[in-house]
Amino acid sequence: MMLAKELEEILGKENVSTRMSELYCYSFDASGVEGLPDFVVRPATTEQVADVVKLADMSNIPVVARGAGSGLCGGAVPVEGGIVLDMCSMDRVLDIDIDNLQITVESGVVHEKLNKALEPYGFFFPPDPGSTAMCTIGGLMANNGSGMRCVKYGTTRNYVLDLEVVMADGRIVHTGSKTLKTASGYDLTDLMVGSEGTLGIITKAVLKVHPLPHSRSVILSSFDNTTLAGKAVVKVLSSGIIPSACEILDSTAIKAVRRFDPSVELPDVGAILMIEVDGMENAVREEAALVGKACEELASAIKVAESGTESENLWKARRLVGAAISKIDVKRTRIYVGEDIGVPIKELPGMLEYVRSLSEEFDIHIMTYGHIGDGNLHTGMAIDMLSEEELESAHAVADRIYRRAISVGGTVSAEHGVGRARAMYMELEHPTSLEVMRQIKRALDPKGILNPGKMGL
Amino acid sequence: MLLAKGISKGMDVDESMIDSINTCTTCGLCEQMCPAGAKPTDVFEELRRDLVRMGKVKGSQLELYNNTLLTGNPLGEKRSGTSFILEQRDVPKVADYVYFVGCLGSYRFREDALRTYDLIRDVGVTVLSDEVCCGSPLLRTGFDADDLIRHNLEQIEKTGAHTIIASCAGCYNTFKNDYPDRFNVVHITEFLAEHMDELGLGRLDLTVTYHDPCHLGRANRIFDAPRKLIMAVCDLKEMKTNRENARCCGGGGGVRKGYPDLSASIAKKRIMDVPDGVDNIVTCCPLCRVNLEQASDVPVIDLLDLLYIAQKEVLKAV
Structure with a gap:
C-alpha cells in the first residue's frame, strides 16, 4: 500500500487504481493471455511516466505499457503483475509540420485520429490496421503493426523518425532526429519499434507522413479456391505492379462480411482478392488494367469498384472481418491463435493449401484472410469456448501453422507481435539471434522490470 | 463484459464491481457497433439479476425497488395512477385501445398526458384505472417485476382492448419485449403517424432536432414514425449521431437514479451532438426529456408538445 501512496503522489489519486x-479489466487484451496487475495508473506527461518507472525500478516491480488493449498476443498483459501504465491520456497531436513531412504525437493518440488530423493537409500516415478506430500509435509502434497498405508503403517502422522513450531506470531519451534519413549512430528508433515495451516506454513520436494519392481503384477478382488466389498474387507482384493493398478473403471470410453488412456486394466464391492501386488518375487506370490482365487466366470473374464509396465500403467491411466471423455461428467465438503468420510471396500458394488441409484434418473451419500482398496471412478459427476438445484442436492447428511458416523462411508474427502468446516460438524462429536479443534486454533493463515474460526473452 | 466473465468464473464481487455493472444505461450502442455480434445489454441485465440474487445491491437500487412495490411507481409518489385523466375526461371502461400513460406521464407530465389522450381518444381509447409502473426500471436493474406485470395485465384484459398505446419509450420496450404476447403494442408516434391526416396539424416556423430514445430506436427500430410527424409540422435537422447510431441521453438502466453525476455527463455529451440553429430538441420519451433538460440550453420538448402547438396553429388561423 506504500507503493499506492507513492504512485498517487506522482499521478494524483484519481489516476491510480487498485x-x-x-484491475481485472486490465488483465486481458484481445488474446487469451491473462495476468492481473497490482496497480493501474494513467500518466498524462512523460515526466510522470519517468517517475513511475523510477519508482518501479527502486521497488523492483514490473511496469507494462498499454494503449487501447486491442493487442492479439498478450503484449500489454501484466503476466507477472506490477504496474500497468495506461497511456490513453497521452493523446495529443503536438505538431503537424507538413513542410518537413512529419507529425509529432503522444503515444496514446488513436490511429484514426492521427489520419483525421492529417487529412485537411492532404497527407496521411500510411500504415492502416484493421483496428484503426481504437488502437493507439504507441501500441502500433511497439508491435510494428502495419495493416492493409504496406505492400507499397511499408510498415510502421518505415515512418518513425524519432522517439521519446523512458528507459528502465527512468531516463528520458530521444532515439532519432527530425531528418528524413540519418546515418548517425546505432538505430535506436528501429530497435524500439517492435520491442513491445520490453526495452523502454515510448511516450512521443515524430512520424513521417505521405501525401494522399490523387486517385484509388479497387479490383475485385474471384477465384474457385484460395490456392488459385495465391498464385494470382505471385503473378501480379512479379509483373512489376506494386499495389497499395492486396487482400485475400476466403469463402468463410466472404460469408462473415456479408453477414455483418449485407449491403456489401461480394461474390459467393471460393476466394476473392481485393487489389488496390493508387496514384495519379491515368496511372491508376493503367495499373488497374494490368492487375486485371495478370489475374485473368486464374480468376473466374474480375470487377473494378465503380466509385470511391464502393471501394471505401469494401475496405470498411474488410477491416471488421476478423471479428465478424463470430456472426456466422453465435455459439462460436473467434480465437486469436496462429493468426498472423508471414511467408515469402512464392510460398503463399503452398501455405494456403496447407491451411486448407489442416482444416480437413482437424475438422475445424479455418477462415483465411489478410494482407496477402506482403505474405501476411490471417487465419481465423471460431470455436465453442466451452469445449476443451475444440480449444485443443485450435491450438494444435495454430502450432502446425507456426512451424510450417518458420520452416519455409517465414515468421510467426508479421504485424501483431509476439507478446506471450507466441513467445515459445522465438527460439525456433531466431535460433542464432534470440541470445543477442536477450543480451540487449539485459543491457537496457538489467532488473527485467519492463514488460517481463514476453517475446521469449 | 470482462467482469461478467470473471463473476461467471466465481470471482468475488466487491463494491467497485457493483458500481461498474450498474453504470450501464442499457442503451445498446455497443451492441450496434460490435462486429462480432456481442450482446452486452443482455449480459448486463442477466448479471444484474445475478447480483440481486446474491443480495449485492446498492441503496439507490433498493430505494427504487421499494418505492415501486409500495407505491406502484419508482418515483415514490402517492399512488394515484390515471385518476387525473379519469376525473377530467369522459373515459370509456371498455375500448379497443388502452393508452398506457407511464409513471412520468402520471406524476410529472400530467398536462402532456392529457393532451396525448385528447389526440387519440376519438378512435376509442381507455386508460387503466389503477395503472402501476410497467416494470421497466426494475427489470433493467435486475429485479423481478412479475407482480406489476400481472397487475397491469389483469386490468388490460378487463378493458377488452386489442392494442396498447405507449407514449414512453421505456414502457413501449417493456410491453413489447417483457410482457406476454397477448395484444398489439404500438408506440404513440407509430399510431399518430398512421392517423396524421386526421390530426389537423398546421405548419410551424421552427427548426428542431430529434433525439432517438435508445429503447424506441435502437431496441425496437422505430426511427421513421417520429421523423414523419416532425417533418409534417416543421423542419428537422438531424443530430450528429442519429437513428441506430444515436448516443444515449444517459438516463436509462437505473443510471439517472443511481449515478446522477455520470448520467448528467452522458447527457452533456449527447447535447454536443445537437446541430446549430435549432429551436428545440424533440424527443418522445419523458426520461430522455428530463435527463437532457439538465444539460441543454436548447429547450427540450416532447414530440406530443410539438404536435399540440401545431394543432393550435391551425385553430389560430381559423
Whole structure:
C-alpha cells in the first residue's frame, strides 16, 4: 500500500487504481493471455511516466505499457503483475509540420485520429490496421503493426523518425532526429519499434507522413479456391505492379462480411482478392488494367469498384472481418491463435493449401484472410469456448501453422507481435539471434522490470 | 463484459464491481457497433439479476425497488395512477385501445398526458384505472417485476382492448419485449403517424432536432414514425449521431437514479451532438426529456408538445 501512496503522489489519486473492477479489466487484451496487475495508473506527461518507472525500478516491480488493449498476443498483459501504465491520456497531436513531412504525437493518440488530423493537409500516415478506430500509435509502434497498405508503403517502422522513450531506470531519451534519413549512430528508433515495451516506454513520436494519392481503384477478382488466389498474387507482384493493398478473403471470410453488412456486394466464391492501386488518375487506370490482365487466366470473374464509396465500403467491411466471423455461428467465438503468420510471396500458394488441409484434418473451419500482398496471412478459427476438445484442436492447428511458416523462411508474427502468446516460438524462429536479443534486454533493463515474460526473452 | 466473465468464473464481487455493472444505461450502442455480434445489454441485465440474487445491491437500487412495490411507481409518489385523466375526461371502461400513460406521464407530465389522450381518444381509447409502473426500471436493474406485470395485465384484459398505446419509450420496450404476447403494442408516434391526416396539424416556423430514445430506436427500430410527424409540422435537422447510431441521453438502466453525476455527463455529451440553429430538441420519451433538460440550453420538448402547438396553429388561423 506504500507503493499506492507513492504512485498517487506522482499521478494524483484519481489516476491510480487498485479497485478489482479495474484491475481485472486490465488483465486481458484481445488474446487469451491473462495476468492481473497490482496497480493501474494513467500518466498524462512523460515526466510522470519517468517517475513511475523510477519508482518501479527502486521497488523492483514490473511496469507494462498499454494503449487501447486491442493487442492479439498478450503484449500489454501484466503476466507477472506490477504496474500497468495506461497511456490513453497521452493523446495529443503536438505538431503537424507538413513542410518537413512529419507529425509529432503522444503515444496514446488513436490511429484514426492521427489520419483525421492529417487529412485537411492532404497527407496521411500510411500504415492502416484493421483496428484503426481504437488502437493507439504507441501500441502500433511497439508491435510494428502495419495493416492493409504496406505492400507499397511499408510498415510502421518505415515512418518513425524519432522517439521519446523512458528507459528502465527512468531516463528520458530521444532515439532519432527530425531528418528524413540519418546515418548517425546505432538505430535506436528501429530497435524500439517492435520491442513491445520490453526495452523502454515510448511516450512521443515524430512520424513521417505521405501525401494522399490523387486517385484509388479497387479490383475485385474471384477465384474457385484460395490456392488459385495465391498464385494470382505471385503473378501480379512479379509483373512489376506494386499495389497499395492486396487482400485475400476466403469463402468463410466472404460469408462473415456479408453477414455483418449485407449491403456489401461480394461474390459467393471460393476466394476473392481485393487489389488496390493508387496514384495519379491515368496511372491508376493503367495499373488497374494490368492487375486485371495478370489475374485473368486464374480468376473466374474480375470487377473494378465503380466509385470511391464502393471501394471505401469494401475496405470498411474488410477491416471488421476478423471479428465478424463470430456472426456466422453465435455459439462460436473467434480465437486469436496462429493468426498472423508471414511467408515469402512464392510460398503463399503452398501455405494456403496447407491451411486448407489442416482444416480437413482437424475438422475445424479455418477462415483465411489478410494482407496477402506482403505474405501476411490471417487465419481465423471460431470455436465453442466451452469445449476443451475444440480449444485443443485450435491450438494444435495454430502450432502446425507456426512451424510450417518458420520452416519455409517465414515468421510467426508479421504485424501483431509476439507478446506471450507466441513467445515459445522465438527460439525456433531466431535460433542464432534470440541470445543477442536477450543480451540487449539485459543491457537496457538489467532488473527485467519492463514488460517481463514476453517475446521469449 | 470482462467482469461478467470473471463473476461467471466465481470471482468475488466487491463494491467497485457493483458500481461498474450498474453504470450501464442499457442503451445498446455497443451492441450496434460490435462486429462480432456481442450482446452486452443482455449480459448486463442477466448479471444484474445475478447480483440481486446474491443480495449485492446498492441503496439507490433498493430505494427504487421499494418505492415501486409500495407505491406502484419508482418515483415514490402517492399512488394515484390515471385518476387525473379519469376525473377530467369522459373515459370509456371498455375500448379497443388502452393508452398506457407511464409513471412520468402520471406524476410529472400530467398536462402532456392529457393532451396525448385528447389526440387519440376519438378512435376509442381507455386508460387503466389503477395503472402501476410497467416494470421497466426494475427489470433493467435486475429485479423481478412479475407482480406489476400481472397487475397491469389483469386490468388490460378487463378493458377488452386489442392494442396498447405507449407514449414512453421505456414502457413501449417493456410491453413489447417483457410482457406476454397477448395484444398489439404500438408506440404513440407509430399510431399518430398512421392517423396524421386526421390530426389537423398546421405548419410551424421552427427548426428542431430529434433525439432517438435508445429503447424506441435502437431496441425496437422505430426511427421513421417520429421523423414523419416532425417533418409534417416543421423542419428537422438531424443530430450528429442519429437513428441506430444515436448516443444515449444517459438516463436509462437505473443510471439517472443511481449515478446522477455520470448520467448528467452522458447527457452533456449527447447535447454536443445537437446541430446549430435549432429551436428545440424533440424527443418522445419523458426520461430522455428530463435527463437532457439538465444539460441543454436548447429547450427540450416532447414530440406530443410539438404536435399540440401545431394543432393550435391551425385553430389560430381559423
